[in-house]
Structure formats: C-alpha cells, structure tokens
Amino acid sequence: MSDVFVSYKAEDRRRVKPLVDALEAEGYSVWWDEQIGGGAQWRHMIESELNAAKCVIVVWSKRSVGPEGTFVQDEATRAQERRVYVPVLLDNVHLPLGFGEMQALPLSGWKGGRSEPRFQAILSAVARLAGESSGEAISASGGTGLSRRNVIAGGSIAAVAVAAVGGYALFKPTSASAAGSIAVLPFANLSGDPSQAYFSDGIAEELRSALARLAGLKVVGRTSSEAVRNDDAETAAKKLGVGNILTGSVRQSPSTIRVSAQLIDGQSGIERWSQNYDRKPGDAIVIQTDIAENVARALSITLGGFEHEAITAGGTKNPEAQKLLLQALEATRRGDKDALQEGISLADAAIKLDPKYADAYANKALFTNWYASTYSDGLPELVRLRSDAMETAKVALRLAPKLANAHHALAEIYRVVLDVGPAIREYKIALQLAPASPAVLSDYAFILGALGNSTESIRLSDQAINLDPLSVNAYFVHFSALLAAHRFNEAVEFSQKLERTRPYLFNWPEIVATALVAQGKLAEAQAYLKRAPTDNYNRLVNEAVILAQTGKSKEVPAVIEKMRQSYGDAASYQYAEVYAQLGDKDRAFAALDRAWVIRDSGLLRVERDTYIDPLRSDPRYAALLRKMNFPA
Template structure:
C-alpha cells in the first residue's frame, strides 16, 4: 500500500519512506507522525490531537512535538521557513499540504495504521506510481557455484537500482522491496511487485573471467524487451561491478523510453496528460526533420502548460529550441538563444538535481559560447547520472570547442559504449566526426561520419562532415557520391550557410578548416 507525493513513496505495509528509490531513515514515532498527517491532510491537526494519536495521551511538552516535526521536515527536504509539505498554522496546529498521488483518499488506505472507530479497512491494490513506467531490479543469480560470488550478484543489482533511480523518467522500486524476492522467478516477482518492467540477470565466474547476463522484461505482455551479456576479466572486481552496472543502466532507460513513445504514437490515449505530451514531443525530437522539431516544441509547450512544474518538459523544450537553430531553419538570433536559456533555467529552478535538466542547460551555454560554464553543467549531469550517455557526449563536445581534443575523444567513446542503440547515436558519431575535422584528423573524421550516416534518424550534418573530410583527403570518386548524397538531403547547402549554422563555434580556425574542406569538395560559397 503506497502513498506518493513529490518524489517520495510512503509504504504503509512495510512502514518505510523512500525518496527516488532510496530509503529514508525514520524513527517509528516520526513515521507515525507522517502517516497521520497524510491521512488527515484535509484539515489542520492541533497538538492535543497529535499527543492523543502519536504519544497515546502521554504527557509531552511542546518542544518534543516541535522536535519531531523538525526531524520529519528534514527527512522531507522541507523546513520551517518554506513549509513546502508541512505547514504550521499559528495557535491552531499543523497540516500536510503536499499533493498525494496513487488514489489514497483521507481516511482510506491509511486507516490500516490508524483505523476509524476501530474498523480496519482492506488495503486496495498497490496503485501505479503516477505516469512514469515502474521498474524493479531483482538480485542476479550466481551460477558460478561459488557462494563467495553472491555478494557480486547482489552488488550489481543494488548498484543498478541506484543508477536507475537517477533517471527521473522512471519509478524504481527500492532495494528492500525487490530484494525480498531474491529466489523468486521473474514471473512471480513481476506479479508480486506489480511493476511495468522487471530486470533480472545472472553472473557466471570461471577461470578468471566473468560473464554477466541480464534481461529487461515487459511484465504487461510477458516478453523480453532487451537481453544482453557482458564478458570481463575479474581484475578489480569493484571497477568491473561499477562498469557493468553503468552499461546496463545506460541501455535500460532509453529502451523503456522508446517503448513508451512507440505505444503513445500507435495508440494515443483519448485524454492526453502532461506526461503523454512530453513523450509524444520526445518521439518527434528524435526525428531530425524541421517539421518534427516544430511538432516536438508544440507537444512540449503543451506539457508545461498542463503541468507548470514539469522540469523535464522545460529541459527538452529548451533543447528543441537549440536544435532548431543548429539543424533547421530557425534564425540563431539573440532573442531565440535567450528564450532557450530562460526555459532551461526554469527547468533547473524546478529540479536542480536532474541530470537531463543540467544537460539541457549545458547545451544552451555551449551554443552561447560559454564553454567553461557548459562543461561545469555537463560534468554535474554526468555526476548526477553516470549512465546518461547524451550528457557524456555534450561534455565531450564542449571540450572540442575549447580545442581540448585529447580530453574529448574518450568521452565520446564512453557515450557510445553506454548507449550503443541510443536514439541520438547518430549525433554522438556526428559530433565526434566534427571534432576530428577540427583536429585535422581527416581519416577518422570520415570514418565516424560514415558510421553516423548509417544510423537511424540521421540528419544531413554528418553527410556534410563526411564531405568536408573527403575534401581534405582528396578522394575524388568518393567526393562526387558524398556531395550528391548531401545535396539530396539539403539542396541549398553552401559554405555561407555552414558558417551561419556553426554560429556556436568561437574558434575561427576551426570554422576555416571545415569550410575549406567543403570548398575542396565542390560546395559553393553561396546558394545558387
């Protein structure tokens, strides 16, 4: 029986409070205080009533009550000044004012803890935790036959839970909920936990080698969405554990997002909510066409109209505005850049601990040529969520414009390793190709651009990168074919257009290298 508010889950059956999947330590008396205030949230509760209900009528002084309220506020990231969730009414009492989700009404399910007139009300089915897809990770099975390796199997699953809780698009069950089903089959665990997706796996150690396999199961339809394995030398077992957990998390979140978007596009709900608008916007954002970018902005703007507190929708709306200036026909003028920045700052104001929000702000700062600030934001994003591949790519790209190619290249590779099937994979490769162009490594620029043009949803820019690299290499036959493919996608492509669209590149030498390669390949200076 769960009660949800903000990013907290109050589990009445287990008497636990979790925040973004991590358990919050509460003394029993403080837990009872929270549960009672949530139950009676429609009214102000005075101190005499709290003494009767929480302290069972024992004599307690006001300072004791205030002390427990202060502890509770700290646990909820609240305080006496902001009173975001618990409000004090002078000489009257206190009231819980947070918005509760999950279908729990006053005097309803929480009555199991505090029955009305001695009647215990049956608990309802566990409510779905809001619109976010719910995920549980159960402990991996140790197939090695060595009980010593049990800690590794449990450690990978625990690390994976920690990483997935950093993805704000997912609701992740806390460890103590899923680890209670350690020996259960995936089917039994899915039934017991009532989640949309389940992650389970195995480890097998032999002769100094480790194989870790996992699968992501869609519990609603009963099939595996994703199944992969990783082989590693044992070496430093903690480094191996961290590496594998990051890679699995990097694969899972984009895959669930893809399935959510595909479901909405194919079966649009009759009554669209902010969450639905957000994912429909994201489905268009990943398609690199001018029309889709406009659609993405429209859906995302509607999402924030429906939910003005929706930080992720603000973040990706800002990103869509940025992309409209780089990839499409929106003019890269100060007003447009300022709008993107203001939207991103609003996202940060709403949730400054969301990696995707920090990424979006970092991209705006990049196109405003504030590279140092962008690097700080991207670095923070990778700290908040080490499995967010797009943030690693953004960090690498910001280093490129400062001329630090040596630091950028492994970061690009890390992004590609984390999410090899990411919907923005073509962009990861494209930015890496552009970096190699600026570094005058034309052979590798051509190689990465050639990979990018074969990736799904590819934009015309990687075709231009490939052509610029070939122009410097002097590959005649390849140039003719590459030029034809570029002009098929962007018939009016020219060198002046290139300089205008690369407005975020501060280094004149980098721009000259790029444009010189295009000229050598036969691209005209101006539109015909």
C-alpha cells in the first residue's frame, strides 16, 4: 500500500513528475501509473492502488477537466467517497461539477522547490491523511510547515509560511479603503528561458517592497500575491480585497529588456495606467523606480522628496549586482542549508560589485542569522555567525539609515540573542519606514505576544492578515498571542475554525495541545499530538507533561532523552518546562541557565508560560528575570 496515489492525465506526466519527486524526497511512498509494467493487468492494478492509498492527489489541468479526462474524474470520485481526496491545480481551470466544494491547491508554475509555500500546503494536506512520512527524509520545513529547530533556536517567524488560495474568506480585509490598496502580481517571464523566472518574479517583489514604504498605501504581501498569479485582475482583486492590481511581463535578450506594466482597477477591470519599456538590460532599475512612481501618482499619492527616497532606499545602480541579489532571494526561499549558503554567497557577490548596496547587506544579515539559528554546528559557530549578521546589518544601516529591511534584520538578530529592548526599538523603526510590510508586522507581533502584550500583538497580526491573507504567518501569530494571554479556549476555537474553513492555513496541532493541557483537556490534547511528527519538540514536551500529570512520571526521562537525541542543547528551555512540571526545580533552573547561555528564544515566553508556574515562587526565578532584563 502506498501513502499517496497520484491521479492525472497521461499527457501531463512531465508536469506531474516534480510533484512525485518532491513527495518521495519527503519520505512518502507514491504510486502513479508510470509504475505499471508491460503486460500488467493495469485496470486491476490502478483500482487496487487507488482503494489502498492513504491519500489521493488529483491533478486538475486543462486536459483532466475536459471530456478526455473522465478516468481522472472517476478516480477523483472514488477518492471523495473514501475521504482521502486532495485536489491540486496545474492550470487555472474550473473543476468539473461535484468537485468544487473543496478548495483546490494551486501549483501552476511551481519549479519543484520543497520549501515553497504552494508545495508546503500540499504537504500539509498529505500529512493529515497519510500521517508521517515513512522514509528517513526530513521535510525542508520541518515536517508540518514549522521549522522545529529554527523555532527553538530563534529563527524568523517568516520561516513558517505556508500559503493557499482561499484564506481571505476567514478574515476579510477591513482596515484600508479599496482605493488605497494594491496587489503586485508576479510579472510573466516571456524570455523563453524558465531559469530567468527569478528576474521577473524579483522585479515584482522589488516593486512590492518599494510601494510598501509609502504611507497610506496597503500593499498585499508576496505569498498572497503569488497564490493568485493565474487569476484575472478582477478575480485576484476580489480574493485579496484590494482596489488595484499591478501586473506585467518581462522579456530579456542579450541586447534588450522589455518590461510591460499595467495598473488595473480591481472592480471594473479598466486599465488605469500602462507603460511599455524597451531599454538596454542595465536600465531595469530605472524602470522599476519609474513604475513605482507612476503607480503612486495614479493612486493619487503625492510623491515628495521623502517618498522618492523611500522608493529607492538601499538600492543599487549596478544591474548585475541587482540580478545577483534577486537570485539570492529566490534561492533562499527553499530554506534548506545549501539554499541559505547559496544566498549568502550570492549576496556577497552583489556586495563585491557594489560595496554600497545596502539592501544586499541587509538581506545577507537576514540569511546569516537564519543560517546561524538553524544550522550552526555548536555554540562557537552560532555566536560567530550571529556576530557576523549583526555587523552586516549595521553596515546596511550606515549606508541607508532609512532602509526598513536593515532595521528589520537588526531587530531579528537582537531578538534571537534576547536583547529585547533594542529589538523592539528596531521593529518600531522598521514599521514606521515600511508600514505595509507583512513580514515586519508578523515578526513584531510575535515578540509582543510572547512578552504578554496580547492586545497590540493581535492588532498587528490582524494587520498582517489584512495585507497577506493567504499566508499562515499572521494566523499563527494571532493564535500565539491568544495562547500567551492565557485565552486558551479562544486560541483553540480560533485554530478549529481556521482548520474547518481553510485547513491548509493551519499547521500547529501540537501547540493547540498546549492550550488544551492548560484547560485540563488531556484526552483532546493527546488527539492533537498524534497529528504531529513523533520527534516534534512541542509534541514531546506536551507528552511528558501529560505523563507527569497522570501519575506516570517514571516514563518522562525516556521522553527527555528522545528530545536530547534530536535537539541537544537547542531544547534547553523545553527541558526546563518538563522538569518544572515534574517538580525537579534544580534541574529546571539548570536548564534555564543553559538556555540563557545559548540565548534560547524560548525564554521570551518564560513569564507567560504555564508550564513554568511551579518555579515562580523560587528566588532563582526572580534572579533569572533580573538577569534577562526584558522590558515590561
């Protein structure tokens, strides 16, 4: 029996193979009809595999929805009857009658990256039906969409992003008027070379980033914008709750770059502004600035000196340096060790071409900090890389003091080393400079929630949802703020509603278990824990706490040892939680002291964590708080 059966039209085999390869790389066994040998009783084999598979992915395309796709439609019906149906869209098509109730997961244009949000959404759906992968491969995102080691060691909350079309229905955008809102869809790559897609996508992201710096303009984030890349302007605007859509295309040749851009009214579909640029390749940066300024004018945003400076802050005039940075950003979206090393090297190359390229320094700082928190080989390397990241971010700020990305990078580095006061200061500055940045909003909201400022955390997370309604980040931050505020029932209800209405935006069952344990609902908590990977540190902590609370303390050391084998010192804060629940205060405080030495970001929530409650009356707890010196 295979974990996953893939149903598709034979003519789409080449397009389906990257999905099969990615699922197998994640450790799942996959059956598709390429495995039928000569002379096999193929109808019987297909039916047998279809009936036995834990999960059935049905790939909808222009071919499979048409009259010639009846075999795929029959397989989809069988999958629905067995409740193992996961629909995937290769093309922007209307599903056959009877298959439209469940939102299909978009995969058009996907290049095979396992950490890309669209694949992660599919992986999350497969995990719920098929359970943990049976092989030894480790998910690029940690198995459930959260990078477990990254969360422990203090990596950016942005690392947990998973997106899927349809999330906008749960939290409709409300804070900005339609006229003052825009989504920049990925620009089409018309160069005839798929490897150049990074450049057309990068142009759109550069425009998105520039427009997000303009006060009064709501700019939808990258994740949501890319999720609707195949929709027409009116459909995309409706899904994202915006009044305007900026779209376009890029065609490159050795001698020319042609960029076409159109600003479209999202309600009427009428073009508000358009321009075609035919320039030499080195003029791409000038074109971007011109597009951003024309869009601002078309939306009646007056461009004074500050706004023009904001659009161009931290940039470069060297087109080759810009290309290298765009390649770096594309590479790091995969999130694995090799990808981050590649991103750092490409950012270095961009800096070598333009030593004053502040945005290259800022992104290198973010990449280095992410790498340090996730892949450092021991404490000395962790300390060295974090120091390198800090110095790199400070160089970016010396070059461009008003570059929001540099302040954001510095805030993230301060956060992971638990220097909370300076982190909050830098988040505030970054938000002032880029008020429409979902990444800044989510990361700032996350630290505020951990520190107990749930009101502000929820407000900022709602803004992030408003700006990037198809990304999981802000939903997770919203949940985390409720959890930190001890609003446990609300946190559970929020997660259940999200999973019920848009399941691909929910991927933290093991943390829902924490809220249930706090309410004494241990059986419900255990049901959620079974949905997480067996080596997930939050699952292990909750399992140990449940054992301690049900008179099975003798079984807890085995759980702690399993955590040590997987995480070593990186889970020091989690050991403290378990020891506190066991009543072993000496070991709990020893673990907390170690957590402080390695700057375990779990300490951010020590004042709000119910598992630490048994320690609060001990003088050593007050001493720890004084040492950490977190702001009130």
